[in-house]
Amino acid sequence: MPELPEVETVRKGLVRLIQGKTIEKVTVRWPRIIESPEVTQFQTLLIGQTIEDVQRRGKFLIFKLTDVDMISHLRMEGKYEFYSATDNQTLDKHTHVVFVFTDGTSLHYNDVRKFGRMTLTEKDQSLSYKGIRQLGPEPVPEVFFLTPFQEKLRRSSKAIKPLLLDQKLVTGLGNIYVDEALWEAQIHPETPANVLDEAETECLYQAIIDVLGRAVEAGGTTIRTYANALGEAGKFQLSLNAYGQTGLPCSRCGTPIVKIKVAQRGTHYCPTCQVWRGR
Template identity: 65%
Template sequence: MPELPEVETVRSGLIRLVQHKTIAEVVVRWPKIIEYPAADIFCQDLTGQRIETIERRGKFLLFKLTDFDLISHLRMEGKYEFFPENVSVQPDKHTHVIFNFSDGSQLHYNDVRKFGRMVLVKKDQGLLYKGIQQLGPEPIEEEFSLSNFEEKLQHSSSFIKPLLLNQKVVAGLGNIYTDEVLWLAKIHPQQPAQTLNKKESKRLYQAIIDVLAKAVRAGGTTVRTYKNALGKAGNFQIELKVYGKTNEPCPRCQTPIEKIKVAQRGTHLCPHCQKLRRRQS
C-alpha cells in the first residue's frame, strides 16, 4: 500500500502535470471506484472543472477544483498515469477512471485490485470527510506533539506496531515505515505501548519524523508496483534497514534480521537491537 511518502510524491508529481488543467470529460469504467456520488453524476459534475491545486492529508489526495473537492485514496495498488496531448493511448484492463482534459492530455487512474476509492464533495469540504476527520496529526514537528503522542502511548495496552499503524495516532505510517521507525528507535514491535518510558517515547517520536521526511525526499519506496505520477520508481528502498531484509545482517550489530507476524502483518526486526521487555523502566 502506498504510504505517506509515496502519496506525497504522487501529489507533487501531479501538481507538475495537471495543475490548472480543465476537465473536458470523465469516463468511469469501474463504478465501484466512485464512493459518492453515483458515477454518472460524478462525471457530470466534474465536466468543466479546473484543477486549482492538489493537497494531501495522511494517505488521501485532495484535488481542489473550481467548485468541488475530489478525494482520492489509492489503497493497495492505485496509481495515476499521465499522458500528454500528443500521445495516443489505449487504456488497459486495469484503467478504471479516465480524466480527459481540454488540451487533449489525459490522466488515468489505474488499480489492479480495484480497492481505491474516489469521493466528490462540495468545495472546501474535503477535510470534513469522515475518513480524513479521523486522522491523527501529520508527522511533522509543527503538527505532531510529543506530549500528545506520549499520552496516547500511556493510555494504550496495544503492541506498539499496530498502534502506529492506527491512522488516528499519527497519519501516514504503513507496514514498511513502521518497521523502519521501530528499528531506528530500537523498540520491539510487540512492546506494549504503555510500557515505553520517556526516553523511548521521545526516540520513537523523532524516528517517525526523521524516517518519513527522508522517505519523502527520496520519492518513496518501490516495492512491487509503486511508481509516482511521473512513472518513476521511488528511491528509498535502497535506504531500508530491516523491511524485506530477512536473514540479512542488521546494519547496526550484524545480527540476522528476523521476520515475524504482529497483528497479522509481516514484521521485520533485529532481535538484538530491538529487545522485548514487559515492565516499565
C-alpha cells in the same frame, strides 16, 4: 501499498502535470471506484472543473477543483498515469477512471485490485470527510507534538506496531515505515505502548519524523509495482534497515533481521537491538 511518502510524491507529480488543466470529460469504467455521488453525477459534475491544486492529508489525495473537492485514496495498488495529447492513450483492463482535459492530455486511474476509491465533497469540505476526520496529525514537528504523543502511548496497552498503524496517533505510517521507525528507535514491534519509558517514546517520536521525512525526500520506496505519477520509482528502498531485509545483517549490530507476523502484518526487526519487554 503506497504509503505517505509515495502519496506525497504522487501529489507533487500531479501538481506539476495537471494543475491549471480543465476537465472536458470523465469516463468511469469500474463504478465501484466511485464512492459518492452516483457515477453519472460524478462524471457530470466534473465537466468544466479546473484543477486548482492537489493536496494531501495522510494517504488521501485531495484534488481542489473550481466548485468541488475530489478525494482519492489509492489503497493497495492504485496509481495515476498522465498522457500527453500525442501519446498513445490506449486503455488497458486495469484503467478504471479516465479524466480527459480540454488541451487533449489525460489522466488515467489504474488499479489492479480495484480497491481505490474516489468521492466528491463540497468545495473546501474535504477535511470533514469521515476517513480524513479521524486521522492523527501529519508526521512533521509543526503539528505532531511530543507530549500528546507520549500521553496517548501511556494510556494504551496495545502492541506498539498496530497502535502506530491505526493512523490516529500520527498519520501516514504504513507497514514499511513503522518497521523502519521501530528499528531506528530500537523498540520491539510487540512491546506494549505503556511499557515504553519517556526516553524511548521521545526516540520513537524523532524516528517517525526522521524516517518519513527522509522517505519523502527520496520519493518513497519502490516495492513491486509502485511508481509515481511521473512514472518514476522511489529510492528509499536503498536505505531500508528492517523492512524486507529478512536474513540480512542488521546495519547496527550485525544480527540477521528476522520476520514475524504482528497483527497479521509481515514485520521485520533485529532481535538484538529490539528486545521485547512485557508489562
